[in-house]
Amino acid sequence: MSNAKKEKFEDYFELIQNSMQKFECDFKYENNEFSIHSSKKDFIDIIHFIKDYPTTNFDILVDICAVDYPKNKKRFEIVYQFLSTSQKIRMKLKLKIFDKESVPSICSIFPNSNWYEREIWDLFGISFDNHPDLRRILTDYDFEG
Known part of the structure; x- marks a missing residue:
C-alpha cells in the first residue's frame, strides 16, 4: 500500500473514531485493517450508523462468522465484515x-444477513432476536449446536 493511500486510510479511520464517540465501543487499527468492538447495548445503533452515516457509508455486508473461544468468559465472538463501496474500505465489527446469550438480528438493516445468521444459529446455537426465519439450513433438526 502506498504511503498516500495508507495516510488516507488512517485519516478515514480517525474520522470514524471521532464520529462514533457516543457509542460504547473500542477501535483497533492493525495491518491496514480496522475493526470496531461493539457492546451489545449499542450494537444495533452502530449498525445503523455505519450504514447510513455519510462519512462511514458501509453499504455492503460481506460476511458474518462466529468464533468459539471455550476458555473465555465471553465464549463467542461474532464478526461482521462490511464494505464501503464509496470509500473502498473494509471494516470488521466484532x-x-x-454462552446461550442471544444477539439482535440485523436482517431488517442488511437483508443478506438472513442466511449468515441462520448458519451461525445452526452450527453454534447462537440465537438472533427478531430473525424472520430462524431455522436449520445445514444440520439435522435434532442437532444441538
Whole structure:
C-alpha cells in the first residue's frame, strides 16, 4: 500500500473514531485493517450508523462468522465484515457474547444477513432476536449446536 493511500486510510479511520464517540465501543487499527468492538447495548445503533452515516457509508455486508473461544468468559465472538463501496474500505465489527446469550438480528438493516445468521444459529446455537426465519439450513433438526 502506498504511503498516500495508507495516510488516507488512517485519516478515514480517525474520522470514524471521532464520529462514533457516543457509542460504547473500542477501535483497533492493525495491518491496514480496522475493526470496531461493539457492546451489545449499542450494537444495533452502530449498525445503523455505519450504514447510513455519510462519512462511514458501509453499504455492503460481506460476511458474518462466529468464533468459539471455550476458555473465555465471553465464549463467542461474532464478526461482521462490511464494505464501503464509496470509500473502498473494509471494516470488521466484532461482538463478544456469553454462552446461550442471544444477539439482535440485523436482517431488517442488511437483508443478506438472513442466511449468515441462520448458519451461525445452526452450527453454534447462537440465537438472533427478531430473525424472520430462524431455522436449520445445514444440520439435522435434532442437532444441538
